[in-house]
Amino acid sequence: MSAIHEQAMNYVYQQVLQRLVGHFSRTERTSLQLLIQRIVVAAGGMEQIGEYKVLVAHGAGAGSSYALTLLRAAQLTLAGRAPRTFQLRVATLRHAGMTQTALDTLHRGYSALFLHDDSRVELLMVENQEVLPFNHLRPASGTARDTSRRNMLMVGHLTSGDLRQTLCNDAYLSLGDFYQRVTTWSGGVHALVSGDSSRKQREYLAWLKKAALSAGVVIPARRPLALSGLFARMDEWSNGYYGDVYGEHYDAGDTPDKIDHRHLAYIGIADLMESAEYPSGPLLRQFLAYQPDEFGFHFSHPTYANPLLMAHLRGLQAECLRELNYEEGALGFMQQATLFMRRKQIPEHRIAQAVTQDGRALSAGYAQELFGLDENQLNCLMFSPFIRHGERLESYLRQCHPGMLVALPELHKVLQGKPVAEMLVQWATDISGLPINLLQHLYRKRPATEVPCMAAAPQQGSPATASYQLAGG
Numbered sequence: 208m209s210a211i212h213e214q215a216m217n218y219v220y221q222q223v224l225q226r227l228v229g230h231f232s233r234t235e236r237t238s239l240q241l242l243i244q245r246i247v248v249a250a251g252g253m254e255q256i257g258e259y260k261v262l263v264a265h266g267a268g269a270g271s272s273y274a275l276t277l278l279r280a281a282q283l284t285l286a287g288r289a290p291r292t293f294q295l296r297v298a299t300l301r302h303a304g305m306t307q308t309a310l311d312t313l314h315r316g317y318s319a320l321f322l323h324d325d326s327r328v329e330l331l332m333v334e335n336q337e338v339l340p341f342n343h344l345r346p347a348s349g350t351a352r353d354t355s356r357r358n359m360l361m362v363g364h365l366t367s368g369d370l371r372q373t374l375c376n377d378a379y380l381s382l383g384d385f386y387q388r389v390t391t392w393s394g395g396v397h398a399l400v401s402g403d404s405s406r407k408q409r410e411y412l413a414w415l416k417k418a419a420l421s422a423g424v425v426i427p428a429r430r431p432l433a434l435s436g437l438f439a440r441m442d443e444w445s446n447g448y449y450g451d452v453y454g455e456h457y458d459a460g461d462t463p464d465k466i467d468h469r470h471l472a473y474i475g476i477a478d479l480m481e482s483a484e485y486p487s488g489p490l491l492r493q494f495l496a497y498q499p500d501e502f503g504f505h506f507s508h509p510t511y512a513n514p515l516l517m518a519h520l521r522g523l524q525a526e527c528l529r530e531l532n533y534e535e536g537a538l539g540f541m542q543q544a545t546l547f548m549r550r551k552q553i554p555e556h557r558i559a560q561a562v563t564q565d566g567r568a569l570s571a572g573y574a575q576e577l578f579g580l581d582e583n584q585l586n587c588l589m590f591s592p593f594i595r596h597g598e599r600l601e602s603y604l605r606q607c608h609p610g611m612l613v614a615l616p617e618l619h620k621v622l623q624g625k626p627v628a629e630m631l632v633q634w635a636t637d638i639s640g641l642p643i644n645l646l647q648h649l650y651r652k653r654p655a656t657e658v659p660c661m662a663a664a665p666q667q668g669s670p671a672t673a674s675y676q677l678a679g680g
Contacts, residue, residue, distance in 0.1 A: 217286070223321045224283040227276065230490040235277075238479035243281045246293055249398050249472045257291030261474065262389060262396040265297050267309035268505065272316055272497055273485040274402040274476060279320045282327065294327050296396050298389040299341065301334040302378045303355035304513065304577055307343075308500045314343035316495040331392070333385050336460050338392045347577075356579050360588055360640055361452050364649050368524065368589030370517050371509040378506055379414060380448060383441025390435065390471060398472040399434060402480045407507055412441075414509075419444035422451030434471040454648055499552045502573050514544040514553070518561045519570030520585060527586045527607050537562040583607075584640035593639070593649040597622055608638070622650040 228236065250259035263278055265271045278295060285292035299313065322328045330341035335351035355377050363373040390396055401408075416426060424447035431437040450457045491497035504513050511517065518537045525536025541561050548558050560566040574580050580588075592603035597619055604611045604618075611618070611634070620627045621635055624647050632643050639646060 220283050221287060227280050230494050234482050239280050242277055242476060242479060243284060245474050249474055253289055256293050260294040260296060260396045261398045261400050262296045263400045265299050267312050267500055267503055269485060269491055270402055272491055272495060276490060296329040298331040300385045301332050303352055304504045306500055306502055309503055310343040312498050319495050333388055336384060338388050363588035364591045367591045367654055370520055374512045375506060375509045380445035383438050383445055386438040387442060398474050400474045402476050404477040415441055415444050418448050422448040456648060501553055501557050511544045511547045514548050515561055515570055523586050524589045527590055534562050580640060583638050587639045593646055594652050594654055597650055622647055
């Protein structure tokens with residue numbers, strides 16, 4: 208870079224900083240100075256700041272977008288005070304439910320902050336256990352979608368259609384792998400910055416721990432002493448959980464790089480975000496052009512992780528299991544979720560539409576497009592007719608497919624692995640969305656132990672980790 212070009216870019220960055228800070232309140236300007244102080248201290252002083260690299264896990268949620276703006280303001284402020292500033296790594300876990308709206312929101316925010324062409328910034332995305340440069344136009348990986356779809360179906364069947372675990376487990380359980388990859392990739396980072404409160408971190412770790420315990424994973428009594436150790440343990444819990452779900456059919460895939468002996472610092476900024484009204488403030492809406500995603504996932508609130516999709520599933524559940532109509536089931540859920548959806552600024556017309564046939568069609572299209580699941584497969588998931596030797600298979604057929612009741616004995620043979628007509632095998636795989644070997648595996652499984660969502664937390668003082676904002680909360 209020539210001196211003239213560097214001078215021009217520095218001018219552009221200072222203009223960005225002035226516009227950015229111009230949207231800050233007095234309290235937020237104080238928070239910015241406190242954040243700068245924390246980063247400088249963590250780096251070991253201004254003399255070391257130029258070599259210091261921090262990581263922020265960024266989803267499409269308002270919280271992580273706000274945390275990123277604070278970090279960018281801190282980075283550009285230091286650049287104006289000293290010859291060098293810290294380096295910033297921004298990483299996103301692309302899960303199956305991430306819409307194009309969410310990706311476009313990330314891209315607009317990065318563009319507003321002038322991150323794309325800044326050599327001091329890395330924009331990364333992890334998909335299908337691979338670290339990639341961020342590209343909002345990259346098509347979703349077919350392999351990743353198939354894996355998430357299969358995980359969602361298997362968890363759904365084994366939890367008898369528990370909506371929270373069905374929708375949240377795959378993203379939660381992938382975070383250990385994600386953090387190991389983005390903290391060690393290409394030389395690693397020195398610090399992890401998170402806006403998550405300690406309470407949310409403990410709740411998240413409690414979820415993971417209970418999921419592992421439900422799968423019979425042995426939980427060590429001693430806590431990891433470092434974040435890298437915690438991430439490795441999270442990944443071990445995930446592998447143990449899915450090992451139990453899939454049995455002999457489980458393939459853990461590529462192992463993330465764990466060869467990194469650097470001490471990873473943790474810089475918490477939850478206290479700096481508490482007093483900020485960022486979801487409705489001008490910083491996100493005007494500066495970042497932030498747009499709430501109607502079908503966005505809110506992993507920090509698993510009871511309403513995806514309200515519109517969950518209302519749709521409750522509607523199907525009412526039809527299939529409770530002999531009610533779709534609207535009654537969807538309305539029952541929406542009455543609980545409406546206040547939450549308003550806080551997340553989901554439009555009123557979309558809230559009202561959720562309990563109608565138009566809302567049903569919209570949600571069905573979303574489930575088909577992003578998860579590859581049709582209504583028959585979702586109904587089958589919630590009924591979970593195959594587990595425990597097909598004890599609910601007859602009632603499932605009677606309620607959802609009465610024309611197949613005559614084939615009940617032969618379907619049991621299909622699930623027992625006995626020779627039967629190929630058309631019955633094909634029907635079972637089509638209606639469930641799972642291959643026959645996994646259906647036969649489910650047939651031999653008992654329902655999973657319930658994992659209470661955001662339940663009892665581990666001991667105080669556990670090493671902290673960012674979690675929800677990564678995935679869109």
